[in-house]
Amino acid sequence: MNCQEVRPQLLDYQRGTLGLDLRADISTHLDSCPECARATAAEQALTEMLEQRLPQHSAPLGLKRLLAARWPAAPAPRPSWWTRWGRSLVPAAAVAVVLLTVMPLYYQRLAPPTADGLVTEAVNDHLRILTSQHPLDVESSDFHQVKPWFEGRLDFAPVVSFLGDAEFPLKGGAVGYFLDRKAAVFVFHRRLHAVSLFVVRSEGLPWPAGGARAHLTPSRGFNVMLWRSGELGYALVSDLDGAELAQLAAKLGVTS
Amino acid sequence: MDRGGGGESGDALVREALGYADTLYNLARYLTGNQPDAEDLVQETYARALGAAGQFTRGGNLKAWLFRILRNTFISMYRRQRNNPTVGGLDTVDPTAQGPSREHLLLDDMELDRLRKVVGEEIERALMSLTEEARTVILLDLEGLTEVEAAQVLDCSDGTVKSRLSRARAALRLKLKDYGR
Numbered sequence A: 001m002n003c004q005e006v007r008p009q010l011l012d013y014q015r016g017t018l019g020l021d022l023r024a025d026i027s028t029h030l031d032s033c034p035e036c037a038r039a040t041a042a043e044q045a046l047t048e049m050l051e052q053r054l055p056q057h058s059a060p061l062g063l064k065r066l067l068a069a070r071w072p073a074a075p076a077p078r079p080s081w082w083t084r085w086g087r088s089l090v091p092a093a094a095v096a097v098v099l100l101t102v103m104p105l106y107y108q109r110l111a112p113p114t115a116d117g118l119v120t121e122a123v124n125d126h127l128r129i130l131t132s133q134h135p136l137d138v139e140s141s142d143f144h145q146v147k148p149w150f151e152g153r154l155d156f157a158p159v160v161s162f163l164g165d166a167e168f169p170l171k172g173g174a175v176g177y178f179l180d181r182k183a184a185v186f187v188f189h190r191r192l193h194a195v196s197l198f199v200v201r202s203e204g205l206p207w208p209a210g211g212a213r214a215h216l217t218p219s220r221g222f223n224v225m226l227w228r229s230g231e232l233g234y235a236l237v238s239d240l241d242g243a244e245l246a247q248l249a250a251k252l253g254v255t256s
Numbered sequence B: 001m002d003r004g005g006g007g008e009s010g011d012a013l014v015r016e017a018l019g020y021a022d023t024l025y026n027l028a029r030y031l032t033g034n035q036p037d038a039e040d041l042v043q044e045t046y047a048r049a050l051g052a053a054g055q056f057t058r059g060g061n062l063k064a065w066l067f068r069i070l071r072n073t074f075i076s077m078y079r080r081q082r083n084n085p086t087v088g089g090l091d092t093v094d095p096t097a098q099g100p101s102r103e104h105l106l107l108d109d110m111e112l113d114r115l116r117k118v119v120g121e122e123i124e125r126a127l128m129s130l131t132e133e134a135r136t137v138i139l140l141d142l143e144g145l146t147e148v149e150a151a152q153v154l155d156c157s158d159g160t161v162k163s164r165l166s167r168a169r170a171a172l173r174l175k176l177k178d179y180g181r
Helices: A003-015 A021-031 A035-052 A061-070 A083-090 A092-111 A117-133 A143-149 A242-251 B007-018 B021-032 B035-051 B064-080 B110-119 B120-127 B134-140 B147-154 B158-176
Strands: A168-180 A182-190 A193-201 A214-217 A220-231 A232-238
Touching: A003 A021, A003 B158, A021 B035, A035 A232, A035 B158, A061 A220, A061 B021, A061 B035, A061 B064, A083 B134, A117 A168, A117 A182, A117 A214, A117 A220, A117 B120, A143 A168, A143 A220, A168 A193, A182 A214, A182 B110, A193 B120, A214 A242, A220 A242, A232 A242, B007 B035, B007 B064, B021 B035, B021 B120, B021 B134, B035 B064, B064 B134, B120 B134, B120 B158, B134 B147, B134 B158
Parallel strands: none
Antiparallel strands: A168 A182, A182 A193, A193 A232, A214 A220, A220 A232
C-alpha cells in the first residue's frame, strides 16, 4: 500500500475496525514510512485529547426538572453506572443491584431528595462500585495521575486534599452519577475495606446543616459521612466503623 | 400527546428519550455556543421528538434519531436568526478551505508534544471555531455513533461522513497547532 491509500484508513486502523488483511498491510506500511507513522501519532493524540479533555456539558438541573415536569408520566432515568458496567456483572449481582438501586431511584424521582435520600444514594452508589468488575476508570495510587484524569470529564474540579497514604491507600477514580448529576469518585482502601468518596456540585441538594462538619449516618450496615464545602458536596461511604471513617474524613480535612 | 402508540411502550420510549438529556444538551451546547440557547434547543428537540414519537421505528437507534431531530431543529431555528449568527457559522465544510494538506497532516514531534499539552478550554475554543458540520461530525464520532448512524443524523452517505470526519479532524488539528506552546 502507498501513503495515499493508507492515510484515509488510519482512524479505522487505530480503532481496530479494519479487516485482518488490510490491517496487516497498513502495519507493514507504517513500519517503513515515518511520515505515515507520524500521521498515526497525530491522529492518536487528537483522539486522546478529545476523549479525555474536551469538556462535557451536562444538562442543567433546572432543564431536567422542566423536562420531567413536562412529561410527568416518565421520570427521566439517569444514565447510571449500571448502564455502563452492568453488562459485565454476574446475573445474581445484577438482580441484587436492581433491587437495591432502581426502586430507591424511582421514589427519589417522585419528590425532591431529602437528607436521608442522600445517604441512600451514597450507599447505592458505593454498592455499585463493590459489585462492578471494573469500577474504576483510572486505576492508580498516584493522586497526581488520578485527579488530572477528571479534567474535561466534569463541569467542576473536584477539590480533594488527601492524596492517600499507607493507612488509606488510593486505588483510583471514576466518573459516576450521584442522583441527577455527575460525580467524581475516588476509591480508597483500608485493609480489605473499600471506601468511596463522591464529590459533586452541591447546589440544590439538602446537605446536612453545619457546613464543613461531616455528619455520620449509619445505613444498611454502612457508614456514610456527608458534608458540604462551598459549591461542592461530599459523601464518604464504607462498611468501616464510624471511628475509622472519621479518621479518613479528618485526613480529607473535615471534622465530624 | 402521541407517544408512539401510547401506553407502556410509549412511556418507555419517553423515559429512554429523556435519559439522553445530558448527551443532547452537550451537542446542543456545542452547536449553539451558550447555555440558554442550548436549553431552548433541547426543549424544542424533545417537543418535536416526543410529539411525533409514532414516527420512530421500534428497534431503531433512538439516540441517532434524537440527534437528527436536534440538528435539524438547530438548523431551522438558527436559519431564522441570520442576524444572530452562531459561532463558526452554519456553512458546510469547505474541503478546499479546511482540507488537510500533506504538510499540515505531518505534525513534527515538537508539535505533537504541544498538542498533548492543550487544555480542555482550548480544545473547546478550537472546536467552536470550526463550521457547524465539522463540529457535529466530530461530536457524533465522539458519542460513538457509527458512520452509518452519523449518516442518518447528517442526512448524507456513509462515505461522506468518513471524508467529513477526516477533514474536520484535520481542521481541528490545524486550529490546535498554536495552543500548548
